[in-house]
Amino acid sequence: GAVVSQHPSWVICKSGTSVKIECRSLDFQATTMFWYRQFPKQSLMLMATSNEGSKATYEQGVEKDKFLINHASLTLSTLTVTSAHPEDSSFYICSASGPYNYGYTFGSGTRLTVV
Amino acid sequence: AQSVTQLDSQVPVFEEAPVELRCNYSSSVSVYLFWYVQYPNQGLQLLLKYLSGSTLVESINGFEAEFNKSQTSFHLRKPSVHISDTAEYFCAVSELQGGSEKLVFGKGTKLTVNP
Numbered sequence: 001g002a003v004v005s006q007h008p009s010w011v012i013c014k015s016g017t018s019v020k021i022e023c024r025s026l027d028f029q030a031t032t033m034f035w036y037r038q039f040p041k042q043s044l045m046l047m048a049t050s051n052e053g054s055k056a057t058y059e060q061g062v063e064k065d066k067f068l069i070n071h072a073s074l075t076l077s078t079l080t081v082t083s084a085h086p087e088d089s090s091f092y093i094c095s096a097s098g099p100y101n102y103g104y105t106f107g108s109g110t111r112l113t114v115v
Numbered sequence: 116a117q118s119v120t121q122l123d124s125q126v127p128v129f130e131e132a133p134v135e136l137r138c139n140y141s142s143s144v145s146v147y148l149f150w151y152v153q154y155p156n157q158g159l160q161l162l163l164k165y166l167s168g169s170t171l172v173e174s175i176n177g178f179e180a181e182f183n184k185s186q187t188s189f190h191l192r193k194p195s196v197h198i199s200d201t202a203e204y205f206c207a208v209s210e211l212q213g214g215s216e217k218l219v220f221g222k223g224t225k226l227t228v229n230p
Contacts, residue, residue, distance in 0.1 A: 032216075042223070043205065043223050044220045046217060046218075091156075093159065103161070104161070106158040106160070106161075109156065109157060
């Protein structure tokens, strides 16, 4: 079946550094990818929608300069948390639109801890 | 904008008992509905979806959900649960906004199956 690979699964970084999270669709092309943030015991909050070859669309309240999204190919999207701070600690999940119509395949998530 | 309401944040049940996880959505226009399951520290896995056709949809592991347009509901049911069904369950509805489609999630229901 369709697989979206997300790496790393967990990362610990120092405050002020940047962290990159990758999301790859392994056996299908994903023209649209989504990035979510999930706080403990809460639902998923959509951060941004990225379309291959164009700028990402950010949800209201999400800082585009802090959460840089790149979707350079049909199989890869990256989220870079720049100048991370402890409040950025969270579970980040990506999803890809496809491979079938009205289907969404999710990555396994990345647990980010900023110390 | 769409909204999804999962009335029960936690549902504890005994093994082999039936369970119903409730989900209501806001829009009366045509929608696509999904149930996802999330195990601890993992991404989301699609459980089942309603796109069109029969209002009763089933998953391979015994769950089913019924689309009820008049009540704007998409409740998830299983006649006999197992310990392994313990997880967080999210109801979601697709929304077309600004020319792009995205998922709107409910807050989730934590199902705990006790022996």
